Amino acid sequence: MNPVSEITILRRNIFTKVARRALNRPLDQGPSSIDMAALVKELIPDGPARYRCCIYKERAIVEERIRIVIGEAKTSPITIISEACNGCSLNKYIVTDACQNCVAHPCRNSCPKKIISVIQNRAFIDQNSCVECGKCAKACPYNAIIEITRPCERACTIKAIKVDDSRKAVLDMDKCVSCGMCVTVCPFGAITDTSQMLNVIDSLRKQEQPRVAIIAPAIAGQFGPKVTPGHIKSALLRLGFDRVVEAALGADQVAKEEAEEIKAHYDAGLMTNSCCPAYARAIVQKMPELTGNLSACLSPMKVVGQLVKKQYEDKVTTVFIGPCIAKKAEAADSREIDWVLTFEELAALLQAAEIDPAAQLPADMQDASPYGRLFARSGGVSAAVQRHLSGILVDISQVQGLSQCLTTLKLSAKKTDGNGFTFIEGMACEGGCIGGPGTMVSPAVAGRALEKYAGPLDTAKERDDSQITA
Incomplete structure (x- = not known):
């Protein structure tokens, strides 16, 4: 999640102003009817430039941002x-004051282009000829050559x-x-x-078929400490959705199915979750030989989308609302979900519609168990799966960040020897879904709100006995 910087403020202003115009334009007019010049000038008024060399460049950038939001830029x-x-314009490798001008000069000797010299008792890199291979930095015994990587x-x-x-x-x-x-x-x-925000707005306004919102459990705490998911549900119903369902309902189902997978394939010795689309796609791309160890279960989002589509005989528009950008790519490759909004986009849409979630009466939220809701934080998936594995010994690894996830999976695959079973819970975002790029509060704040929303774990058995329906 970005802190509330100038970039964040500008992005949210664009979302809100575009949404307001989309909500108020005639139904027979498309996004192109938005007065682009007026909107750009409203966002970047006359006067001195604040971010770039001139306001003309600032306006050109903002216009491109707007085109992306309204779908004109494919x-x-x-x-x-x-x-x-x-x-x-950074020089990737820089010699620092830690350089000792040692006699061996391993930096100079390791350089394949021979462009490192010693000037005034210090190594000097000819940046015009440097190919940024990094061999000098690796060779320096004092770590005096540092690497500066673009963010x-x-x-x-x-x-x-x-x-x-x-x-x-x-x-x-x-x-x-x-x-x-x-x-x-x-x-x-x-x-x-x-952004698919305008697609959602069109669906809400045209009312051609029922609209069902599927909200991720990470929504807890995103709209302030006094706004519960029940408040958000009421706000969504007022916005025009016909129904609001918890994605955690699908998480409960996924936990059961992944536990059954472990039982059925215990001899394989290794399995990892499939609910994080970025992590799952990274495995397919970087470690195709381990895709067989990836759970075959659909993600909770898809499970609920499938249930809703079945109940409405496919005559329904499903909108997933969550913290994840990767869900947009996942939804585009499937038929269960029509559109995806991040929490930021939902906040802009509600603000444009002048709907304050805090002012709504909280609706009842009884779709899912505490375990399903806790899928949104690191450790939640493995805890939910483990409770369905009574009497079965499984070694659990909980990993966050794509790099650590892939490294752990690779090492675990090498250690698989047929004795025992390892389940790796991998989350691309630090902290799990509550640390996703579409969130609006810190993972620490979101984590506390999520625990409150999930409720006591001892209520899980009672909810498990009910039929899973959307």
Whole structure:
């Protein structure tokens, strides 16, 4: 999650102003009817530039952002706004004051281009000729040569972001898993995700078929300490949804099914969860040989979407609301979910519609068990699965962050020897879903709110006895 920076404020202002215009435009007019010039000028008024070299560049960037939000700019789930990318003109390897001008000069000897010299008792790198191989930094016994990595590159575990000849970031969508980490770390706001907010608004206004909102359990605490998921449910019903269902309902089902998978394939010795789409896609791309160890279960989002579609005989629009950008890519590859909103987009939509969640009477929320709701935090998946494995010995590993997830899975696969079973719970985001890129509060705050929303774990058995329906 980004802190509330100038970038965050600008992004949320764009969402809100676009949503307000979309809610008030005639039904027979599309997004192109929005007065782009007026909206851009409203967001970036006349006067001195605040962020860039001039207001004209600021307006050009904002206009591109608006086009992405309204769907005019056809982009991938995550896209880089070239005009907004600063180019980060950084020298990747720099010699620091820790250089001792040692006699051996391992940095100079290791350089394949021979472009390191010693000037005034200190190593000097010819940056015009440096190919950024990093061999000098690895060779220095004093760690006196440091590597400065661009934020977007550093955040991308699977190396989907590279830098072109003009030093601007380029995203390889064949590698990208849509985790959204690059979106949260870019200090220039040059990386963004596509929005389906206007699609949701059109569905709500046209009322061509029932609309069902499926809310992720991580929504607890996102709209303030006094706003419960029950308040959000009431706000969504007032917004125009016909029904609101907890995604945690699907989590309860997934926990049971993954436990059955472990029992059926215990001899395999290793399994990992499939509910995190970024993690699951990373396994497919980076470790295809281990896809057989990936649970075959649908994600909780898809499970609930499937139930809803079945109940309405496919004559329904399903909208998932959660903290995850990767869910947009997951939904695009399936038929269970029609549209996806992040919590930020929902907040903008409610503000544009002048609906204050805190002012609503909280609706009843009884779809899921505490275990299903706790899927949203690290450790929640394994706890829910483990309670269905009575008498079966399973070694549990709970891992956060794509890099750690993939490393743990790889090491565990090497250790599999037919004795015992390991279940790896992998979450791409730190803290689990409550740390997703579409959230609005810190994982610590969200975690406390989630525990309160989940309720006592000893109520789980009573809810398990009820029929799972949407």
